[in-house]
Amino acid sequence: MELLPLLDHTSSEPLYSQLYRHIRREIEAGRLVAGSKLPSVRKLASHLGISRTPVEAAYQQLLAEGYAESRPRSGITIRPSEPDLERRSPAPPILSTGNDGASARSLSGTGSFPSAPLRQPDIAIDFAYGDVDLNHFPFSLWKRLLGSCFLPEHRDLFRYGDPLGEPGFREAVADYAYRARAVVCPLERIVVGAGTHHSVEQICRLLQNTPYSPEATPFAVEGAISNGIAAILRLHGYRLIPLALEPDGIRIEDLYDSGARLVYTTPSHQFPHGMVMSVGKRRRLLNWAAETGGLIVEDDYDGEFRYAGLPIPSLQGLDTASSVIYMGTFSRALAPAFRLSYTALPPALADFARAALHPFDRLASPLHQKTLELFMTQGYMQRHIRKMRSVYQRKLAALISEVKHRLEPHFRLIGGSAGLHVLLEAADGPEEEQLIRLAGEAGVRVYPTSVYRIGDDPERPSCTVLLGFGGLGESQIEDGIGRLANAWIPAR
Numbered sequence: 001m002e003l004l005p006l007l008d009h010t011s012s013e014p015l016y017s018q019l020y021r022h023i024r025r026e027i028e029a030g031r032l033v034a035g036s037k038l039p040s041v042r043k044l045a046s047h048l049g050i051s052r053t054p055v056e057a058a059y060q061q062l063l064a065e066g067y068a069e070s071r072p073r074s075g076i077t078i079r080p081s082e083p084d085l086e087r088r089s090p091a092p093p094i095l096s097t098g099n100d101g102a103s104a105r106s107l108s109g110t111g112s113f114p115s116a117p118l119r120q121p122d123i124a125i126d127f128a129y130g131d132v133d134l135n136h137f138p139f140s141l142w143k144r145l146l147g148s149c150f151l152p153e154h155r156d157l158f159r160y161g162d163p164l165g166e167p168g169f170r171e172a173v174a175d176y177a178y179r180a181r182a183v184v185c186p187l188e189r190i191v192v193g194a195g196t197h198h199s200v201e202q203i204c205r206l207l208q209n210t211p212y213s214p215e216a217t218p219f220a221v222e223g224a225i226s227n228g229i230a231a232i233l234r235l236h237g238y239r240l241i242p243l244a245l246e247p248d249g250i251r252i253e254d255l256y257d258s259g260a261r262l263v264y265t266t267p268s269h270q271f272p273h274g275m276v277m278s279v280g281k282r283r284r285l286l287n288w289a290a291e292t293g294g295l296i297v298e299d300d301y302d303g304e305f306r307y308a309g310l311p312i313p314s315l316q317g318l319d320t321a322s323s324v325i326y327m328g329t330f331s332r333a334l335a336p337a338f339r340l341s342y343t344a345l346p347p348a349l350a351d352f353a354r355a356a357l358h359p360f361d362r363l364a365s366p367l368h369q370k371t372l373e374l375f376m377t378q379g380y381m382q383r384h385i386r387k388m389r390s391v392y393q394r395k396l397a398a399l400i401s402e403v404k405h406r407l408e409p410h411f412r413l414i415g416g417s418a419g420l421h422v423l424l425e426a427a428d429g430p431e432e433e434q435l436i437r438l439a440g441e442a443g444v445r446v447y448p449t450s451v452y453r454i455g456d457d458p459e460r461p462s463c464t465v466l467l468g469f470g471g472l473g474e475s476q477i478e479d480g481i482g483r484l485a486n487a488w489i490p491a492r
Contacts, residue, residue, distance in 0.1 A: 003039065053231065163357050173328075185326070200297075214237035219264060220260035269419045273423065275415075296315065327344075394474065396422075424446075429463055
């Protein structure tokens with residue numbers, strides 16, 4: 001089937017909404033007949049020259065409204081028209097903040113561009129990645145520390161603030177990153193961001209007019225990465241080259257063959273597959289940077305939470321040639337609402353960061369920065385991390401136990417030594433789409449992993465789903481896995 005919508009990239013209406021309305025009109029006009037199969041997300045995105053995110057969002061809206069249905073192993077097909085179809089009122093728009101629909105909540109993924117589906121009342125257990133446990137957050141303490149920021153001596157906190165971040169907060173971050181992740185970086189080279197995606201945006205702008213600009217080099221990335229980060233890199237003009245993933249991280253030979261001088265990696269807990277880059281491979285990666293003049297972007301998005309063995313120090317801490325840009329975030333350790341992240345820059349980039357970053361980069365509130373500075377310098381942060389590591393470890397243990405008891409050997413658990421999510425892989429099918437549908441019918445929401453693949457064969461099926469457990473209680477986890485077992489095992 002060929003779909004030829006006229007998409008206006010300059011319109012204030014998001015692309016996904018334009019595409020959804022076009023397909024809906026074609027269905028209502030009878031030009032797309034019942035039983036016709038819609039193109040796959042990848043094929044239509046490639047055909048239209050847009051990202052997959054708006055196509056996925058448009059398809060999910062059509063599914064939700066009953067214009068189409070998802071059939072196992074058959075893709076998405078047009079449903080027969082209902083008698084009162086022409087009397088339906090227009091559907092409310094999906095929440096979005098961008099023309100490409102990257103912020104639409106759909107089944108397209110779980111990255112920081114909000115990509116979890118819209119909440120539905122029939123979902124009892126939501127294994128959403130990115131949710132954290134707020135039952136143990138020190139609300140009273142945080143309120144007291146925030147209140148102290150309103151004293152007269154802190155009146156400067158009510159101004160715009162330093163574009164690089166408040167000096168006191170950056171000093172506290174430098175100390176914290178060294179103690180927690182062995183990151184060696186003085187406060188002069190720390191840049192504060194409003195979440196990981198803002199930090200990636202800052203890095204991309206710092207790399208303009210350097211040997212690492214999009215015109216000078218492609219960007220090598222892991223074979224599966226956050227779809228939000230991939231969207232930002234592409235938005236800045238980078239061509240992404242996927243690197244094969246091995247049990248201990250990226251295949252270094254692929255990196256040498258890529259011709260890229262930039263590489264993005266999550267060595268402490270690969271997202272989404274969960275492997276940890278071995279120390280030997282880390283040294284080989286640093287050797288690549290030294291030999292080629294390459295630059296490594298290390299995303300340490302949840303490095304505080306490791307449950308097996310000793311904590312693994314950051315790649316940046318092993319670097320002796322200033323070839324690593326390190327990114328950290330407090331979204332997992334505390335809560336995503338504070339929108340606080342940080343980047344540790346090599347000296348060459350830090351030298352012109354102040355000139356390269358603009359006033360509109362003041363997105364992280366000075367009040368939140370000061371509150372977290374006090375939280376760290378008064379010793380509360382390490383205590384909170386230790387407590388939350390224990391809380392999440394108990395949740396993970398409950399999840400692993402239930403999977404072993406209810407889902408093995410039909411499903412294999414991937415990950416489980418770090419972070420706040422795991423993957424479940426079906427031994428011999430059904431495929432991802434069917435697993436998600438069956439889970440939803442049982443009142444459980446699980447998430448796809450295929451949306452994170454970069455450059456894989458679009459026809460290659462995925463039999464793996466992602467489960468985040470940070471925001472669920474142990475009894476909810478047990479209930480959710482039990483529901484999945486009842487939904488999935490009989491279908492096999």
